[in-house]
Amino acid sequence: MSRSTIHLPRSARRLLSTAGALALAGVLVVGCTSNEPDEEDNEGDGEAAPASDENSGGSSNDETGETVTIGFSGPEADHGWLAAINSSALEEAEKYDDIDLRATEGTNDPGLQIQQVETFINEGVDAIVLLPTDGASLTDVAQRAMDAGIPVVNVDREFSSPFAARTTILGDNYGMGVSAGTYACQLIEENNISDPVIAEIAGIDSLPLTQDRSEGFAEALSNCGQEVDNRVAAEFTVESGEAEASNLLQAAPEIDIIWNHDDDQGVGVKAAFENAGRDEFFFIGGAGSCNAMDWIENGEMEATVLYPPTQAADGIRLARLIAQGKGMSDLVQVAVPRRIVLDAPVVTADNVDEHREGCFDS
Known part of the structure; x- marks a missing residue:
């Protein structure tokens, strides 16, 4: 099995990329496990401090936490959109110095991808982000990961069983x-x-x-x-x-x-x-x-x-939250949802500038 391991530190900048900005249907922003500000943030003038660094666009969940190992298995980059899926996942992981990313070689072979996931299980990673070559073919091995206590984030192509993933994130x-x-x-x-x-x-x-x-x-x-x-x-x-x-x-x-x-x-x-x-x-x-x-x-x-090519990047962020026991503060029920469907907006001459940074090369 061809496989590579990548250890990716967070870059110095915390400005979220367009991939992050499109994440979670442009609505759900990753947040704290609690909607209440920390007491120390309220010291001084009595006003709550912002939840994020200046101009970061994120929240305190972006602060470094316990290091988690995330396994990522994606498709062969034989199509512009699929190549963007893989690159967006790697780029998103770079933003966090508490992510140890294990990225496998992209493949269109279900058998090889099953082996990749089996390796993640044997290594005892903290979470797996998987865009399956074929959802039905990868269901059993994803279920084995879940049974082993490893949360699986299913991206784009759904498994045959809802029990095979902790969270599923899809384009619409x-x-x-x-x-x-x-x-x-x-x-x-x-x-x-x-x-x-x-x-x-x-x-x-x-x-x-x-x-x-x-x-x-x-x-x-x-x-x-x-x-x-x-x-x-x-x-x-x-x-x-x-x-x-x-x-x-x-x-x-x-x-x-x-x-x-x-x-x-x-x-x-x-x-x-x-x-x-x-x-x-x-x-x-x-x-x-x-x-x-x-x-x-x-x-x-x-x-x-x-049809956002940021789904795997969203998967990386969600896997990090789940593995660290965090949630999403923009929800009353802060736990990461079991299913997220991204938006499908129309891009025209009137708004193309807003979406240009999120495009992918064909």
């Missing part, structure tokens, strides 16, 4: 579709498009995430009396995106709105548009790549719907 695939469909309805109304032709370029149709995105899109469109007229499914790759977009354009001589599920395959989709000389439609993307941000700024794309 159904919400992506809803956001894209709702924005398409807005475009139809604002531009007075009568009898619009709406197209969809999905990802791998056999995957539940693709099915959820398509279902959300269709249901949002139905709210404004519309439906998908032309649909193709690609494979989340540049090559498949170009091939399937070309097929779509040949089948539909006129299109008003196109939603492409994935900005990585969108590189090929965009190439197909250019090769066909077609630009009569509003083009909506998905995930939030830097390419998409560029296209939006240049007027070559109407919008993209975020």
